[in-house]
Amino acid sequence: MPELTLADLALEVRSKNAGPFWVTMELFLRDGRAYRIAADEKFLDERVIAALYRVAADTVRIFRIPSLNVVKISFPRPVSQGSLRDRDVHAGQHHVPLAGLVVPPGA
Template sequence: MTDTPQTTLADLAHEIRSKNAGPFWVTMELFMRDADGYRIAADETFLNERTIARLYGVDEAAVAMFRVPSLKVVKISFPRPVGQGSLRDRDVHAGQHHVPLAVLPVPR
């Protein structure tokens, strides 16, 4: 018996990316391949402010989520853990922040 790998958000997306939204915010965008993938990513019982807060260690109240069904896009913004370019900043362009979201397993 072999275990089937669990499907992740990255498996359902055309692209998942993160970027700066100014020196104090990160924005992530999920561009879903099709309506089924968008339905999963936009499901507020699965992907919500609490999920993002848990994944990124931010305050749930500070997370902003935007669902755009006509484009099959979910956009997420939250404060950076440290200011861009500060001494403790490990990702100046916020280009790697999307990874925990991309590998998030989706419900079966």
């Protein structure tokens, strides 16, 4: 059986700028069950995001919005938007590692 990922649970996974110094990612989950899995702090927390994106865990902000089945995640950009070393000006590709995160069996 293939592995289940966050992308499989979501209607949409996207990322975007939250100003020139922050990235925001949003998981729009299919239903309440998918939301409960994605919002579970034992599965998705600041340490997981820090490891995926190589940022300090204490800089990661996770907002769980059960009434909308949405999980929103923000963290500082590694370089400011539009700077010489910026490889994704709109932060439109940052969601890919999050979308591919494998859901633990039995979750």
